[in-house]
Amino acid sequence: MKEPKQRSDQWQQRARKFLEASRTKVNHFSQKAKAKLQRIFHVPSNPSRSQQTKAQKKDYIQSLSQSSWLFKINVGLAAIKSIILYGISIGLILFALVAGIGSGYFAALMKSETIPSYQVLKQQLDNTDQAAGLYFDQNVKFGSIKTDLVRTPVKIDQMSPYLTDAIVATEDEDFYQHSGVVPKALLRAVISEVTGFGSQTGGSTLTQQLIKMQVLTSQVTFKRKATEVLLALRVDKYFTKKEILQDYLNVATLGRNNKGQNIAGVQEAALGLFGKNAKDLSLAEAAFIAGLPQSPSVYTPYDQDGTLKDPEYLKYGLDRKDTVLFRMYRDHRITNAEYKAAKKVDLTSEFQAKTEPESTSKRYGYVYNLLESQATDIMTKQLAKEANISTQKLNSDNTLYQQYQTQATELLSTKGYQIHSTINKDIYDSMQNIVKEQSSTFGYTYTDTETDAVTGLQQQVSSPVQNGSVLLDNQTGKIISFVGGRDFSLKQTNYMLTKRSPGSTIKPLLVYGPAIDQKLIGSKTMLADFKTNFKTYAPTDYGGTIQNKFIPADTALAQSLNIPTVNLYNELRKTSDPSKYMSKMGLNLPATDYNQLGLALGGTSDGVSVLDQASAFSTFADQGQHVDAYVIDKITDPAGNVVYQHKSQKTKVFSKATSYIMNQMLSGVLTDGTASTLSDQLYFNTNNLVGKTGTSNDNRDIWFIGSTPGITLASWMGYDSTGRNLTDSASSINEQYWAKLANSVYQLDPDSMKLEADRTKPSTVISSKVLKLTGQLPGSVSLNGNTKALDGTTTTSLYNNWTPPATTYEFGIGGSTKNYETFWNHYLGYNNGYGSITYSTADELDPTADNKTTTSTNNSTSD
Known part of the structure; x- marks a missing residue:
């Protein structure tokens, strides 16, 4: 193993060799760079000192100075060039990125869109009957949404060539060259939309305008625009330019005619403005009509009543005509001589004089008005939802609602939709015949003097007893049929929807049903019926009577006694909130109403409609579940695609046990209660029929609501004026009328009534043997x-x-210490007047009861 010192020396030697090699490479690179710069700037090599002269030194110094500036300039230019190249590269990358994102977004928007077939597109584009169709149940058509948009289609061969040339030159000069869309115009429109600068109307070809008018809505969203582009490309592929132009000229909106009607299509424009067919139009007339699509309301020569506009406003359309002529000349479609001659034509003298439109009458007027109103509301909410606006915000902002309501109205009057209702035509016709036959028995018809809203003149009008009735399916909530009034030509008010005092029909909904559900009473629980005074409120039974005894709950309901009901409502409010039950059944009364004991007898500040009351009553027939009533089943577009489908949602209001008990109690109304004579007038088995009568103060409002397991049928009678009252026989008259309506339903559709359906007793219903005297x-x-x-x-x-x-x-429930003392003494054998009916004198009744409204009901009862 080598020593540490030896290893250190070796590392030092290697480091020196590396540094020397690096220095050599740097020097070599520097020499090459110097030579390259000299070649670039033409700098001579450094001469030897022995050969240099003073002049050469001077030239050399100047050369170095010049090369320094040239170097800096070239470096700057190279840098600028690099920046530009980098900018272009980054721009291309960003453009590709944006294009990719845009394509992906477009694809995402179109992912759920179905591509229409040739047949579907042709049907939509050729469809000139644009008002929404109205249908009864089972696809039976009876009419269309009323619109003053008049349209008469003609073939393109029946149009003046001036028209086709003028519209192309004005609206889409590249019409015969493009494939349905113009990319540069689309890009311009997108940039304008995103930045807010530039024209807000660019980008639409005639093909796109046709798609927007016939297939799509006018709502401005990226998805709608993307769909428009996709369909325009497909239309251009499927159809010839001649076919596209013909459809456009037949459906374009073109202002008003001399009758004040909105017109669409060049044929109606030619007739309504110049009194001639489209094929006979002159160049000036054709140019005027071709200028209308840009702004029909501004350029049209007529006001809403068909009168010719003042010259200062007429000028806008005439100037627009000249613009069209110039574009035709610029596009080489007319000569200079034709252009100048047409400009001089005075069209003012050619416009037609005002005339009155032909009068039309509505058949099925009540159904028409109901469907139009409901469909407009549905489409208004649907359009707002597509724009991400909540229903709550829409309903709270009246301006916003009107904005989308206008769009919905346009949609239903111009796009060829179909509105399918739940109304059974045969039953509806039968009910209208019955009200016509029976109305003479309803009561006296008054004659009133009214001021005509249009003429301002006094006129005599009839004021008969009116009727509103409705037939509902208990399980689905669909409106099978209804009676809106006695005569639509006499009065267009739909009395099924007007609000009136419900009288005693409110008792099972507000008082007895909640009391049973809250385990406050059973069917035989005793309720006090003695003279009582709740501070300023002293109710009595019908006719000012007092029973002076305790009465079982089912008997009190069957005989519609007031004092027991008020006592029960007073006790119920101490432990529960009845308003929660009412709101779940669709009866949304003001909060202050619930503080008034008179509400238990029908004393409401605003009243309730026949439709809402019947819908709430049907809850008992469907085991305590409530479903909102509806009349529109679905709305489809011209191709048959469903754009709206009603979906019923049920809300649990009462337990099954409560509903079963209430049905048992309400059956007593027909067996030994206030409607005991009704069963004899009916053609069908009444074992499963339940009902409730209702009468407000002084017979102003008369009700009967009856339910079988399948249907609920409600009838109300009364005068328009709340100051007029019906007679004491009105309740019997209403029941006879109700019986005829029910019999007609049984004859036409007995299965809908489900008369044989068993009301199965739930296991949660407890039956107890109680004393008749005490209910315990x-x-x-x-x-x-x-x-x-x-x-x-x-x-x-x-x-x-x-x-x-x-x-x-x-x-x-209810009763004072004295009342109980009277009861027990009577039980022991004393003859103390217990159970003897007495009458309250006029001075004992407080006319200023705690409901001080026009619909208040101090002593209202159902009979």
Whole structure:
């Protein structure tokens, strides 16, 4: 092994050799560099000192000075060249990166888009019946969305050649050269969109405009634009330029005609502006029409009522005509002489004089209005959702809602959609015939004097008893049929949707159902019906009567007694919140209403609609589950693709046990309650029929709602004016009318009623034998110092998964100490007036009850 000193010497020798070699290489490199620089700048080699002269020294010094400046300049130029090359390289890389990202984004947007076939595209592009079609159930069409857009398609051979030349020269001068899109125009439009600079309208060819008008919406999103480009390329591949141009000229919107109607297509423009066919247009007339698509509302010569605009506004369209003529001349489509001659033509004298449009009448007016309103709302929310705007934000911002509502209206009136409803045509027709036949029995028709909103003149109008009815499917919520009013031509108000006092139809929903669900009562729990006063509120039963006894809950509901119901509601509010039940059933009343005891009898500040009340009532028929009512099943585009499909969602409101018990209690309304005469008028088995009557103060509102396991049918009657009342026989009249409606449903579609369906008793329903006197189990009570064992006649009471206690002294809900004393003394044999009906005098009733609204119901009952 070598010594450490020897190893150290060896490392030092190696280091010296490495340094000498490095120095030699550096010197060699320096000599080569020096020689290269001399060649570049033409610098002579350094002469020997013996041969140098003073002149040579001077020249040498000047040469070195010049070479120094030249060196610096060349280095600078080389640096600039490198920077430019690097910039170009980086630019190309960034362009490739952006192009790649853009292509990927485009591909991602288009990934879920289905590529339409030739047949589908042809159907969409050729479709000139653009208003949305309206359908009953089972695809039965009855009309289209009303639109004043008038359109008459013609073949391109029936159009003036001036028209086709003018529209191409003005809207798309490269139409015959491009393949549906113009890349440079698209790039310009994208840059403008991203940066905010430049024109905001560039980029659309005639082909793209046709796609936007016939296939897509006008909503400005990258996805819609990308879809537009894709479809434009496909259209250009499938169709000839002549076919594309023909479709465009037949569907382009072109302002208004002399009737004030919106017009589309050159044929209607030619007729409505100049009174001639499209093939007969002159050069000046064709140029005027070709200038309209850019801004139809500005350039059109007519106002909304069909009158000719003032000259100062008419000038815009005439100037636009001259612009079109110039572009035709510039594009070599007309000669200079034709251009000058057409500019001189005074079109003002050729415009048609104002005329009135033909009057049209709506068939199925109530259905039409309902579907149009619902479809517009659906599409408004759908368009907002596509723009990432939440429904909550949309509903809270009225301006924003109107913006998307306008888009939705345009979509439904111009894109050829189909709106499919749930309405059964046969049942609907039958119900309209029944209301027409029976309406004369509803009540007296008043004659009122009103001021015409248009003319300002006084006119006489009829004010009959109106009716709103609705038939619902309990399990799905679909509206099978309805009655909007007595006569659409007389009054267009849909009374199925107007809000009125629900009267006693609110009792099972607000009071009895929640009380059973909260285990507060069973079906035979005793409720007090004695004279009572809740500070400023003193309810009575119908007609100002008081029963002066304790009454079982099912009897109180069947006979629609008020005082027991108010006592129960007062007790219910102490331990639970009834508003939660109501909101789950779609009944969203103001919070202040729930603080008023009169709400238990129908005293609401705003009222409820027939549709909402019927929908809530159907909850009991579907085992305590509520599903919102709906009338539009789906909306499809012209190709049949579903753009909206209703999806029912159920909300659990009551337990199955509660629903079963409520159905048992509500059946008593028809067997021995306020609607006991109804069953005799029906053609079908009523064993599974339940219902509830309702009457607001002074017979202003009359109701009956009935349910079978399959359907719920509700009927309301009343006057428009809340100051007018129906007679005491109105409830019977309404039940007779309801019976005729129900019979027609049974005759046309008996299966929908599910009359034979069993209401299976859930295992959570507890049946207990309770004393008829107390509604509780037998027990013992101390009376006058003596303990008395209670027994006697029993009855079956149903409970929501609980059992009642043994009878105590205060066994019921409501009632004062004096009321219980009266009861027990009567039990012991005293004749003290217990159970004798009395009447409250007028001065005992407080007219300023705790519901001080037009729909308040101090003593409202269902009969």
